[in-house]
Every structure is written in structure tokens, then in C-alpha cells.
Amino acid sequence: MLVVVVGEFSCVGKISKLLNTKEEEVTPLQEKLEAIAMDIGGFGLKSAIIIVLVLFVRFAIEKIYLNEWDHSKDWSEMLRFIIIGITVVVVAIPEGLPLSVTLSLAYSVKKMLKDNNLVRKL
Secondary structure, eight states: OOOOOOOGGHHHHHHHHHHHOOOOOOOHHHHHHHHHHHHHHHHHHHHHHHHHHHHHHHHHHHHHHOOOOOOOHHHHHHHHHHHHHHHHHHHHHHHHHHHHHHHHHHHHHHHHHTTTTOOOOO
């Protein structure tokens, strides 16, 4: 018996080498989903900052107008405003991801309909 090739030089070795070195390409849908997710994250962060600033301004105006300062209560209330802002950021991202999937799929379906390329099999 004569052995010609073994290991990675055999047919099975060449196939496994190709499978292991193949880089995964990002699909257009994944690109759109990533872009929408980044937009939702940015919007959530900006909204949280605006909410916290509005709460702090309202708090300061109320304290100046009423002239009632209680440092122990005031610090806990300001901490509560920051926690509300963090909550908005934390909730916006997971709640926005299903929305981004739905929006990108709807966009893709509309584009396929314009091309008369939509095949739907129930």
C-alpha cells in the first residue's frame, strides 16, 4: 500500500481547512439592524440626558421658589433623578431591538414588492 497524502493535504483536510478559514460576511440585513440599533441606543441616551436635565432644572426652580432646602431629602431626590435616567437608557435598548428588526424587515419587504420579487409561501 502506498500513502500519498495525509492530514491537511488530503481531500477531507482541504475541506476542513477551507471551512475553518472562511470569514463570515455581514449581510445587508445585519448592517441595517446594527445601524438601527445604534440609532435607538443614541436616541435612548439623549432622551435620558434630557429627562435628567429637565428634572434637575424643575427641582432647582421649585427649591428656589419655595426656599425650602432639606439636604438629606434633596440628595436622595437628585439621586432618584439619576436612577430614572439610567433606567431610561437600560430599557430603551432591549425594547428597541425588536422594533429595529420589524422596521428593517418591513423596509426589505417593501423594496422587494417594488421589484416584483416577493414570494410568500404560507
